[in-house]
Amino acid sequence: MEYLKIIFNILVFPGCLFVGAVGLLLAGLDRKVLARMQKRVGPPVIQPLYDFLKLLGKETIVPKAANRKVFLAAPVVGFSALVVTALFLPVLGYRAFEGSADLIVLLYLLTIPAVALIVGGSSSGNPYAGIGISREMVTVMSYELPLICIMLAVARKVGGSSLCFSLSEIAAYQQANGSLLGSVALMPAAVAMLLVIPAEVGTQPFDVAEAETEILEGPLIEYSGAPLAVFKLNTAMKMYIMTTLFSALFLGGLATGVTALDALIQVLLCIALTLICITTVHAVTARLKVEHLFKFYWTVVAGLSALSLVLVWLGF
């Protein structure tokens, strides 16, 4: 029974199926609402699913310059890492694997998909991919600084004068004291986190790495067929994971305790957050240059999160 539950956790909820389905839904909604914001009709909401299935039906070409094994393994590794990361994340109150990974671990687990993308792109041997991976890496460097500041601020707020990186404790604290978003000191951090999400997911204006009009989708340039499908799925899943992480950090107070209801609220939260920080930002901005992106994150966003850290330290 125990094993069945674990298998269910991995494959259905909150594992592969749930993450994949919600991710694809978020991606579809993102496209639909973006289209509406641009006064278009837009694709159907299940368009990402169509894209995914279609790519499965396409031939996969492994180029001559590519290292075959790494080229094909990279998307799968990224996918698995994302699914496992999702397993460690709480769905509001519900936690599949209690106490298996803390905040810092999550921060690092989240870099694995990026590294998979980078290594995969790098292994394809394409010069455009070379440029793309460098930009992806600079993007990672950019958002990691604010992200760690945010996490430390949250940890200080929850833990007080003892070390606390545990997501369970953060959830428990929020259940007891209300969502952390309500805290004055953490508001800048929440804004910073909202700005981190699009960079982590890689949407406009922070999609320098996959700028399809300049460097032809960067690391993905040589990918076709099923591996490309998996990479697209990874991007969709990242939307789910980042928005869930946001709600775990700042909106944990909304948990009801009933798993099904929690999952529903979680999905709604994810949708709301996606629409706020990915779709709206995408609709009203144009792509940044990579050096401006770096500057933006290390000044504005990092400033916000550092401000939050200092405020928390001062006891607000």
Add this chain to the structure above:
Amino acid sequence: MIKKAIANSMQRSPWLYHVNTGSCNGCDIELVACLTPRYDVERFGFKLAGSPRHADIVVVSGPVTSQSKERLLRTLEQVPKPYCIVTLGSCPQSGNVFKGSYSVEAPIEKFCHVDVAIAGCTVKPEAVVAGLYRATEILKAKREAMNK
């Protein structure tokens, strides 16, 4: 069932890769016009892809100058199967006013099989939408043929 779903998706999510083989930009602009709110081909899942490796439909415009012929053929080779080739406007089919020029290799049919030829000079966006839509049906048929 999966096969059927894949074949259906093939029709609903065609990604375009656009090759300009010396076009005057008229057709290119009209293709871009199809992405604008008024025509919005994204309704049918169309999307401009950056790389031929992602493409389902290769859209060719321009009279295939001798400089671009080699590039065009190389690009077409790199597209994963199944895929369609759609020509935009008169130029790729005949060379249009450039017909007979020393630098134009015009009828594209000499090098590759064209699935849908859209005529016009330039093409009207509605014609592009309709033509591309026809191409998606061909794509689906091609995918179904692959299954057999």
Add this chain to the structure above:
Amino acid sequence: MMFPFIKEAMTNLFSRPSTENFPAQPVAAKPNYRGRISYDPEKCVNCGMCVKVCSPAAITREYKDVEGGQEITYHFDLTSCTFCGTCQDFCEEKAIVLTDDYLMFAEDPKDLIVSGTRFKEKVKGKLSCGEGCVYCGLCARNCPQNAITVDRATKTWTVDHEKCVQCGKCIEKCPKKVLSFAEPAPEGVILGPDCIYCGLCARKCPVGAITVDRPSKSWTIDREKCVQCGLCVKNCPKKTLSMGPIE
């Protein structure tokens, strides 16, 4: 404001999209749109003006001999057309019209060729003007090819057979009914007055049609055998042989 479009985006989100529901609801083209060519062979007089003015050479003409005349087919290759509309402008008979049908696509490019065929009776001979011409110039004015020149002052009527497409319009318009496609006189080798009966022509003739008898000073030609190659004319030392109508 940092993001000037945010208001617009929000407004758009809650307003109707401006997308045309195109394939479901057909959209009419704007006036004066130049789309698919329609060609009415019945109106066409085979003047060929359209072929001449077409810059990308999209219009081709094809003749096919059939019993009792010719089938003249015009091909309008839409895959080569620039839709400039010049052919329409130049077509006197309004046989060519650029419609507003813009849905021009086909899986086979051959489907994008608009063709029309017209049958034309066999014409006997070249255009000629008989007795009774009043040099009114109606024929010249109506000639689509400007092949006829009429000068009233000098009372001359000339036709450029190179230009003439034998459309027959001039004959139709002639008030005096003096124009006709007259049967041309048969041609052949004609002997001039300076013959010295050297026999060179007979020797050069590839088919042996010429017989020359020097003693009797006679020169005969077998018209049946003659192929009108002209070798005899070329080789005549006195240049007295020539090609011309046989009376």
Add this chain to the structure above:
Amino acid sequence: MIIVNYIASVVLIALGFYVIVSKKHLIKIVIGMSIVDYGINLFIVSTGFNEGGTAPIYKMSEFFRGSYFVDPVPQALTLTSIVIGACVDAMALSLVIKLYKQYHTADSDEIRRLRG
């Protein structure tokens, strides 16, 4: 009077540092290193000095609590240190020769292929 030794050793060490930092010629740098070494050696030997102490050479029978002698350990340390210093100098000089052969100069401004 032992304070003079200490002052001298500190002056030697400072001088050695000054030479290493400011002189561009490699041989001078090596000389600076040995000056530092000798300053330290002087210091070590001075730490073991006892005013009026005898040489630390005793039979076990002669040794008693309160025997007043110069501490022998610093002398041993100094000897070791001198030997090591000599080794280091020899090594450094051989490297200088090798460097001169390769770069045709002994100026430390020129010998900087490895930088950045």
Add this chain to the structure above:
Amino acid sequence: MMSYIHFPVIAMMTLFLGAFLTVVFGRKSQAVRVFLALLSSGIAFCLICALIKPVLIDGEVISYWMGNWSPVEGYAIGIGYEVDALGLFFALITVFTVLLSCVYSIRYMERDSSLDFYYVLFLMLSGSVLGLVLTGDVFNMFIMIEIMTFTSVGLAAFRNNRAGSVEAGFKYLVIGSLGSSMTLFGVAILYGNCHTLNMAQLSSILAGKLTPSTVMAFALMFTGLAVKSYIVPFHTPAADAYTTAPASISMVFSGMVNKAGVYGMIRLTYMIFRAMDKSSVQLLMVIFGVITMFVGVTMALAQHDFKRLLAFHSISQIGYVITAAGLGSALGLTAGLFHAMNHTLFKGLLFLCAGAVFYATGTTNLDRLGGLSKKMPKTTICFLIGAFSISGLPPFNGFASKWLVYQAVYEKAVTSGNIFYAFATVAAVVVSVMTLASFIKVTQAVFFGQLPAALEDTREVPALMRLPMWIMSCLCVLTGVFYDQVSKWLLMPAANATLNVSDYIDKMMGEGYAAGAGVVNIPAFAPRFSFWNPVLWLLLFVIVLAAFCLAIIGSKGDRAQISAAPEDAVDGKYATFFSGEKSLPSHVSGSDLFWGFKKNWKGYFKVMDDIHSGRVNDYALYVVAAAALVTVFMFGFVR
């Protein structure tokens, strides 16, 4: 049966004896040299491993008096060797590195001449490092440092036909001897104060109470050992020497010579002076550590040479160790020691990979390499494991130790309420990401991307060279996944031994000595970690991966096929897409990457370039100035 108390000394002596025998017998025959080197390092390895049970598991401290000169009336008069868990921990690192390096050298050095000198210097270096970490006598420590320094110089300049190697050796020698001079000066002052050279006795005499002269000694010895561990103002010769030395030696340098300095600093601050409960010393160490890790990694980002880049990463990683060890907490010490061990593993692995690349291609210039993954797939895998480890990707060992470092630093921040430590945590994370970035650069520039035409004939390195690489790769994964076991059996005994000085003193000087001197024993502890269960992660990962693979296999009929390029494919379908152009060799090399980052940091990189001027005078100036600063700091704040 021999008693194990002789093992440490025999292990050290075996290595020195091996060096001596190589001089005598190894002139002619390569086989004899290799045999001697392998034999002596193997014996040392076995002997040190035999000490694991008594020292690490039973918690014993082994003491050994040279010539049986045991203390008289509470005064140590002989040279004592003492092995506690900390010393043994570093000794294990040392012998492990030596053995692997020795195996690697067999094929790697085959193209060089004068190999007898190589093995002599190598074995002497190993012996001196082993002696350094096992000795209980400060002057003996100094001598070992000196032997270490000049054998290192000899090895750094070993390939003296290569550009810059002699130069690197000279710089290493000047800075190194400055450092050892300072150590010697400090030792002399200490001796003048306490009239003893034995660490245990010094510890009990000083007992954490610092007088002006001992503060001076502390400052000098601190600086001297900091020079030996090549933390930032003193790092310049290390970068040069690691670049020019043969890769097997670079591995030894960063794996154990560097660690010897770190060991010295830990021994000095925690045991001899027992100063780690002073917040000013903690602050000094953490400032040094943070600066070290930051400067190291940013310099590494700007490098064009594979080994020089790795060298700067060595410096950066030592920064982590110093930061963690400088926190003075049990968790910090555990994290620091763990990272020191992991650094040996992954940096050794990476240096060996660099050596393999050099062996196969003859260059380590990042701008001339590329696409080697197709020619050297096994090296590539090893490199990727090393790179992921050092950049701290779960579940590799680098992550586990970095994660402990963050926890330790942040724990310090929240318990002391000092926000500086919070920003130190942030800096550590950012440095970790930059490490990832610079290894992505190496991955792209060396192993992936396109193969330059000049490297078409490259072949995989021999199996004997790959063997140490595989061993290290496996250990990188294993220590990362089973980090709790490692910390339980290896790190916590070492950390406990470091903090419990009284055991050490008692064993050396006789029971009750420590109590007499007022040294209080701290009960054994177990640091509390936060949550990270790599085994579970790995298990879940494998399950998801398996499910995915099953799905792939199951969908064989439905999805389209994978068409890989045939060997003879030239152009067309399998060519690199280059906007339709014929795919020309267009490799994005290392120097082209990250300009978006570098542009924002132009001023910083300019300053850094000026600082790393290459003038030995400047480098000496940094040492002297830093020594002066440390002294002033110590006098000002450390009481």
